[in-house]
Amino acid sequence: MPVITVREALRQALHDAMQDERVFIIGEDIGHYGSTYGVTAGFLEQYGPERVRDTPIAESGIVGIAIGAAMVGMRPIAEIMSVNFSLLAFDMLFNHAAKIYSMFGGQITVPMVLRTTNGWTQLSATHSQSFDVYFAHMPGLKVVAPATPYDMKGMLKAAIEDPDPVVFIEHTLMYTVKGEVPEESYTVPLGKARLAREGRDITVVTYSRMVHLSQQAADILARDGIEVEIVDLRTLRPLDMSVAIESFKKTNRAVVVTEDWQSFGTSAEIAARLYEYGFDYLDAPIARVNFREVPMPYSKNLELQTVVTVDRIVHAIRKTLS
């Protein structure tokens, strides 16, 4: 099976989707510029300006156009270059995309996908955020944040085929992550978690880029004979906790690793469900590893003190096992 990057996996999924005439791509710098992270490079040339539409810097408009198009039967793929800019489109997403299906009595669906990216690397406070929890908080949206090239391709395809608005969260630091991906078209169902690593001692529940950091932490701990089991949630809404709960019942201890602020964050919801459904199996408080609760510093040293690192995950696991 070919080994390709996340970027290439996404490109394959998009090319695959473009076979459907209803699908078009809309966003900033996706056409002539070839997109900020290179995912849609060459698409304008291949599919033309009707289906690969550059827009002004107008996030609300991008999402609004996608919603309207989806309501009349298109399959739009909107791209918001950085999730930080999605704040400008929240009214469109939350008050329209998420609610049209239920407010119109189920007569109209909004089968759109919003691709966007988390990430940081000296981008400073306003460009280094993660709003996973905002999206996942909203009934009516589906929120996907895969970790591997295989899941990226299969879940983007599934998101495009899904009848509901799907927020598809990528990560600027993951586009070069490699993995085995079949050449043929396939889908990976939304709302299904997966076991990313088997182990008997502790469960790490995580998703997106943190799956990879957790794997590195697990490799380090394996040298000391500590077997870490890793659950990749893959989808935040609907949240499938069955794999994590099963794992937790085996290990009785858990660390939740998410790349966002801790207070009221995704890790709070995940930990709450572990407590709720795993209470009688709980042998130690559930630890969480997240961003430090400050606006992201620009200084590289301070930034590295703020983000989640492999060391912090290792430390949290050891502490939870003590």
Added chain:
Amino acid sequence: MPDITMPKMGFDMQEGTIVRWLKKPGDIVRRGEPIAEIETDKVTIEIEAFESGVLTEIVVQEGQSAPVNAVIARLNGGNGSQAPAPVAAAPTVSTSAEASPLPASLPETPAPPADVGDIRASPLARRLAREYGIDLRQVRGSGPAGRIVKEDIEAYLSARGGAPASTPVSAPPPAPTPVSAPPPTSAAVSAPSPAPVAVSVPPPVPAPVGVAQPAASTVVPLSNMRKTISRRMIQSWQQFPHIFVSIEVDMGAALTLRAQANAGRPREDQISVNDMVVKACAIALLAFPNLNASYSDEGITLHPTVNIAIAVALESGLMAPVVVNCQDRSLGSIARETKRLVALAREGKITPDLLQGGTFTVSNLGMYGIPEFTSIITPPQAASLAVGAIRRTPAFKDDSDEVVAKHLMILTLSADHRVTDGAEVARFLNEVKRLLEQPLALLVG
């Protein structure tokens, strides 16, 4: 900051002396853990913390005395409680004059609350402890701040013998053996054959440990122990016509003798008032074989040995280990055997054979200051003695009009009226009274 105060250990206790601190400032104290030994005018006893926290200050040093309710140490509230932290008599001590033995046969036995809520233990450890009938207070926690975790439960289980012990044991049927040697004489009593009596004592089954109860009323499922107690007590109460007869005993001489006997004896070898009562019963029962017996439709089985069950309250419920062959034991032997059995019971190491074969039961609520009470007979025994507290009471001296302070204690015998009658019970109690009031007889009998 909860204060630890000098507990009132006996009805007439005014002050106590700290013999030894078992904790030093800075130590973590867990609720239920012994923290100090105190000495009253009667006893030396361990006291245990009612609250968890860190011992921050010792107010009364070793060797010093303090009045009841005076602050002897301070805890800085590990659980955030603002309530004062009184201390309770550690029920583990059996050297107390009034401590340890508790009624076996009261259905509403006031066993210490099975509340382990303040012990640090993970939910998983709590659940496992519930399932295996483990008293969490017996388990050492290896987690942060002494938290008990699954591993500690597993270690405890494997140390205990691996088995998920205390599986519910159904009470053995009350099968009084028909008398094979019929003549109800003292000869039969001294026959050295083993006691073939199956005495059903509640087995050491798990009781649900304290979980936080919601405000609304809830139905707590019956533990197997409660079911057993319920069944046995109903059987006794419905089928055994009880008579209750009380007598007052002047324990002055017994206390003096006990003080003399205990002087210089190691603590673990000390004799309690309860031991003296047991010894007096053992002697008296030789003269009253009808009260060391079991009723059945075939006849009254007179047991050849005097095996006295001592009711002991436990975290997980109640059990009554049996001091066998009391007729052949010295007072010291009874004391040692009782202490051994109580310790085994508290450690969860008691085995069923140590709970069987009782022919008579002694229950004691003296440690609670209860002046008198009645107990329900444990089938298939014929009698059960309820021992009240020793109370310093104004009383006439002999036949004069002079009022003096006496140490009085009330004994109440519950007896099976099918086996015996009030007059015989009265004579038996008078004999027990005589033995306790002229206690040298306990040493030679």
